[in-house]
Amino acid sequence: MSGKSYRVVGHSLRKKDAMSLLLGKPVYLDDVAPKGALVVKLLRSPHPHALIETIDTTNALKVPGVAAVYTYKDVPKTRFAIAGQTYPEPSPYDRLILDRHLRFAGDPVAIIAAETDAAAARAMKLIKVTYKILPAVLDPHTAKDNPVLVHPEEDWFPPCNVGGDNRRNLVASEVGGDGDVEAVLADCDIVLDRTYHTPACNQAMMETFRTYTALDGYGRLRVLSSTQIVFHARRILSRALGIPKSRIRVEKPRIGGGFGAKQTAVCEVYPAFVTLMTGRPAKLIYTREESQIAGSPRHEMEVHLRLGANRDGHIRALDVFTLSNTGAYGEHGPTTVGLSGHKSIPLYTGGLEAFRFGFDVVYTNLQPAGAYRGYGATQGIFAVESAVNELAETLGMDPTAIREQNMVREGMRMPAYYGEPNNACALDRCMARCKELFDWEHRYPVRDMGDGRVRAAGVAMAMQGSCISNVDVGSATIKLNEDGGYNLLIGAADMGTGCDTILAQMAAECMDCPVEDVAVFGADTDASPYDSGSYASSTTYVTGKAVELACAQLKQKLCALAAQKLGVAESGVEFTPSGVVCPADGRVLTLSDLAYAAQCGSQTALEATVSHSSPVSPPPFMVGMAEVEVDTLTGEVRVLDYKAVVDCGQPINPALARTQAEGGIVQGIGMALMENVTYDRHGKPVERSFLQYRLPTRLDMGHLQVEFEQSNEPTGPFGAKSIGEIVINTPSPAIAHAIYRATGVWHRSLPITPEKIAMGKQ
């Protein structure tokens, strides 16, 4: 099924900022922040769990060029959350800017502000701290009800009831389901009982966390930050600093990648505090090491599942329990875990008679986790898709056939997906096309290449959402200018995804003009209309719809003004690319005429602002197939080929959608084979740089090919759903499957390193 044909939407236009970015123009935070700001550095705890007994900053303050050193004694005592979420946040208020109680190796102990980098570094060494080292909770399995509490404080506060209890190291807990799982499982021919483990992984966006702050001409706090969430960041800063929101302005420049990392206000509070205290501009740029050890990585999860099926391959019941490790603070803890069940189980809505999904989210004395592309769905899909592959191999069935038999299809209601309807779904076509593209029939059989090298293939499906239903708000303001061009103001954050361009494409489609006539601005809390921010795969679907609606409103205003000027009824005029015409007599008011008319003796603002929210979150779907070559002697795995077919509804810009998919697949390959956040036995992080935390290079990913199978989502702008997150979900289960085919061993814990393969360890 091919969708409607559009003039601008559905075309692979260059990103509006492409040539600036490719020619190295100064557009990122450290390029545009004014010079002369105080350099901010953070002294960090060397211990995973400790109390500050004494802290002496006297010598540090004597270093020439040091402006200030702050400790827990200097900061406000109101706890807050740094997760970028809609108020009231599901994440607990469990942080202070600086705390006497240190909860992970990397927790800030002191803030240093100095004229130069060297002075700040020197001062950091001269701060004298004595620590009372506490026993640390390092294993999520023993975290719940451990006598050692990560957050014993009385003022720990959860704004939402998500089943958490700080006296039990528990951030959230829930059990839900549909149907009688135990009865269905008891009636199944086969029940697989399996446990899968996915580690924390770092987003490793190329630009680390960074923020510049200053007081503006009105004495307000101006915050320039590399963030996906300008409005949430303003609210977080207001609570943390104890100043009104009207005194804060948050803007973002171009962002050097986010992938969810910058959906948490990881570093904003520190320079903001320095600026408030000193009155001076301040800038904090995290080193790569800080981004690695005190960032906001994926939640480590262990998924225990029972899958019940009949011998004919009919999947009848799924019982999923997820243990999620949120680390030292609860950012995104209660929400990520939900996706591990609610965005994996619904893939098998086809014949599913019952499901149950429960979870515990626990505190440990490890790096706090956060939002990373996929947001829990990635972890759950690794488990469910691996289990389905295990079922197929156990039954001797083709794993694509067992999926065709059980997959969710268009028109079904999905009980495990909050009961939402599957209005637009090309998952079946994605599977059919991917098989063809990959030549599944010939490449699924295992091939011995000699010298211990074996080639094999694996498959996985995936889904995600297109927003947080009934929560996310996207807004757009569109204004007409005197020359007939438009300004499009948004609060969503283009972090490289190209949303500025695709939203302009939608506006150009609606206003029947070239995309060059739409100038995009975002995001700035003083100037942009409210937007939750760019996360949860929501910008195309939610903010895009707001653009469509705002354009319709502006058109209506233009017609009303023209009708008034022409002295005819509103029904007597029509909007056209050249202006508003009166077909009865052929008179035309050009857009320029109308814009000038609104600037002279007028009471009409030729602009429209619309906020949009959706009661549903239509899932995009995807099928991925991997071919690997395993050297069974050394355990080395080479990904030779990866094919994927994606249903994101109508792709607004196919080139950008394809690049999202290819980038997500390579991140997924990294997760499957190499990326891991680990700690030594003292709870200190091991992968402190890119020398230890290896990202896939262009030699590690084989050849990628991505195609689209379009569906038409009735609630999305131009039929669109989302693309940004789903794309990371298929590689781990597909590659684990291929490695099983090559070696006969299921690897249920990621990453699947050569050592694990060579040793035949599970």
Add this chain to the structure above:
Amino acid sequence: MTITIQLNGRPVTAEVSPDTLLLDFVRAHGCASVKCGCETAGCGLCTVFLDDVPVLSCSVLAARADGHSVTTLEGLQDEAAEFVGFIADQGADQCGFCNPGFVMNTIALLRDNPDPTDEEIRSYLAGNLCRCSGYEGQLRGIRSFLNSRKEGAQ
């Protein structure tokens, strides 16, 4: 200490400390295209040419460049403009933070080897990390630039 560097063809004389990195030096002298991604010579973002040879400026002392010529993307705008549009057409620019280092090394590759195979491209650029694009679009972009250049020559 005082050093003099031919920076993008213009002599720059400045006082530096012995531990000043070439990366910080060029950024302080108007070359903001040069980015720091990892500080440990592992990502390729800070690539500049030292006497026309690509080096990682995070791992070269400014003092080492004294008396030499250093070229950044600011000095290669025309040469870069020839092919970066092909990357833009693929949407492979993405967040853009790694683009300058990638463009610098691609220029170096094409100077060394005007007609590389896909494997030669991947191998030459292996030290340039990109977290957004998945690399495939960058390869398609370079390939379509080379194809268009060949067609133009015919």
